[in-house]
Amino acid sequence: MSNKILVRFFWDCGRQGDVDGLFVTTKAELERGYDKRVYFGEILGKHSEIYGTLERSDIEIVSEDQVFIEQLTRLLGEHLSGHNPLDHISDEEEE
Numbered sequence: 632m633s634n635k636i637l638v639r640f641f642w643d644c645g646r647q648g649d650v651d652g653l654f655v656t657t658k659a660e661l662e663r664g665y666d667k668r669v670y671f672g673e674i675l676g677k678h679s680e681i682y683g684t685l686e687r688s689d690i691e692i693v694s695e696d697q698v699f700i701e702q703l704t705r706l707l708g709e710h711l712s713g714h715n716p717l718d719h720i721s722d723e724e725e726e
Contacts, residue, residue, distance in 0.1 A: 633657040637694040637703070640716055642683065647675045652713030653693070655704050660717060661690065668721040671714065685716050 638661065640652040650671060664685050671681040694700060703711070 633659060634695065634697060635700045635704070635709075636661070636692050637700055639691040639693050640689055640714065641691075642681070642689060644675060644679075644681055647679050647681070650674065650681055650714055652715050653711040654713075654715040654717075655700055655709040655711070656715075656717060664717045664720060669716045669719050670721045671716075671719050674714065682721075685720070689716070 634657065635655050636658055637653070637655055640650075640654070642650040644650060665687060667685055669683060669685050673679045674681055
């Protein structure tokens with residue numbers, strides 16, 4: 632079983648607002664997500680169209696403490712708050 636990590640995600644979307652998230656994943660899943668297109672759609676309101684490429688600078692690893700993460704996920708699950716960009720990776724090829 633792969634070790635889990637607690638991760639914080641943040642995108643500053645200018646005057647439209649911010650997109651953030653706190654979630655649990657594995658390092659391997661996170662690595663697969665880097666440099667991929669993420670499409671959130673209109674999560675910041677009508678006509679907001681939030682999308683971009685997931686970069687390492689968008690992610691902060693908050694904890695790798697396996698005991699803490701296990702207790703946390705047992706209480707609250709793996710999606711703790713906000714948005715997980717790994718759930719919104721676009722399958723379409725960019726033109």
